[in-house]
Amino acid sequence: MSESKSTTPTGLVAFAWALVGLPLAYGLVQTVRTASSLFTG
Amino acid sequence: MAVPSFLARERIIAKPGFNRWLIPPAALAVHLCIGQAYATSVYKAALVSHFDSTLTAIGVIFSIAIVMLGLSAAVFGTWVDRNGPRAAMFTAACFWSAGFLVGSLGIATEQLWLVYLGYGVIGGIGLGIGYISPVSTLIKWFPDRPGLATGMAIMGFGGGALIASPLSRQLMNWYDPAYDGTAGTTPSGSSVAGLFLTLGLVYLVFMMFGAFIVRVPADDWKPAGFDPSTVKQKALVTTESVSAANAIKTPQFWLLWTVLFCNVTAGIGILEQASGMIQDFFREGGTSAVAAATAGGFVGLLSLFNMGGRFVWSSTSDFIGRKGIYMVYLGVGLVLYVLLATIGSSAVWLFVVLAAIIISFYGGGFATIPAYLRDLFGTYQVGAIHGRLLTAWAAAGIAGPLIVNGVLDSQGTVGELVAADYRPALFIMVGLLAIGFVANLLVKPVAAKWHEPHATTPATARANPERSTAR
Incomplete structure (x- = not known):
């Protein structure tokens, strides 16, 4: 059996990625801010 | 050891047409939470002050957790493979969350041994089961790109610390306005207890989300064109x-x-x-x-x-x-x-x-x-x-x-x-x-x-x- 037409709602996939992606983006932004002091401090 | 039917592997076999790109976020939902283990330095000084203890004694909390991670991953690995990712993620969520809650109680009542038991032992078991829980499932969903698949999940463990560090500072600032996150200010013990309570509940919800969207492929499934x-x-x-x-x-x-x-x-x-x-x-x-x-x-x-x-x-x-x-x-x-x-x-x-x-x-x-x-x-x-x-x-x-x-x-x-x-x-x-x-x-x-x-x-x-x- 191989992959056929998707039966998973696209909205669920997008929601799941947003749920993990948004906190990760928050963490990345905060860490880049901290790391930037390496070049400015 | 049998698991309740709603957690059983047989209940989560994907139907034809299931989108495998729902699996990486399920794995990340677990790894982003347990990656908090690398952010313990944020409240280390606060715990030293609160317990009137030493850096070494507080550092033992983290050491116990990492040792328990290794031991529980080794001991429960076969159980995880047999019962599937939902049972493993559900169990990891319960242990990881309970670890924070017991740890919070230990901080609030000034009982350091409770923090060792909670975050170290109970939480450490959650770490070990959670760490391995999505790995074999991802490899089975991505036989064409196993390195990419496991890289995504285990990247989450590194990312978890990036989220937990600033989030913990923010939460401790809310619970103790005298603490502003700058060098020289130390959050109060009660703010760390509040932080543990909050993280325990947030991580429980987040990891359960991963547990309930995860699926395993049917035995004869393979990606299109593979x-x-x-x-x-x-x-x-x-x-x-x-x-x-x-x-x-x-x-x-x-x-x-x-x-x-x-x-x-x-x-x-x-x-x-x-x-x-x-x-x-x-x-x-x-x-x-x-x-x-x-x-x-x-x-x-x-x-x-x-x-x-x-x-x-x-x-x-x-x-x-x-x-x-x-x-x-x-x-x-x-x-x-x-x-x-x-x-x-x-x-x-x-x-x-x-x-x-x-x-x-x-x-x-x-x-x-x-x-x-x-x-x-x-x-x-x-x-x-x-x-x-x-x-x-x-x-x-x-x-x-x-x-x-x-x-x-x-x-x-x-x-x-x-x-x-x-x-x-x-x-x-x-x-x-x-x-x-x-x-x-x-x-x-x-x-x-x-x-x-x-x-x-x-x-x-x-x-x-x-x-x-x-x-």
């Missing part, structure tokens, strides 16, 4: 199956154990000391040219490379092979360590670049090992084998800091160290990387006598996972 026969054409990649009980009897398992141990020990050598190390490397006449705030930026940059390396290098291994990428981690890593020890103190930018690449290899080593195991032992019990291999992490977590702290203690006093004082420790790491490099070179395909008979189907294997242990 031809399994092409897998066998690659060197060191098997289509056979080796049980976890048999895997640990093979030299390949112990060679990879050595590879992981050496790679992790060497990386911890820098990670453990990052902030102090960059200041010491550029100290002249008792004063460092690198300010404390800049050193904090260096730690942040290493976190980014630790996380990025997990995804980038593990994905790259799908193209250049697992043995090849570990030759890079260990061989190039060895050269970079020599450069760090010899010319690393000549310029700040050079020190930062060398350390960042070394740490990206450290992260890459973690993320690529499940795919290496899958190549050598097949997908049959790869989760359980991975769990047993993680004992190398626990051992490295003890050996790495012991080596570096032991050498530095013999060289001088904290705050007065210079670059030359680090050289003995760095050259010990070079030796370890050389050992790891040789171990990786010695890896060959697993002998046919360890392969499972072909009549073993995934279904019968799950029903009796250790049936071939007598061999």
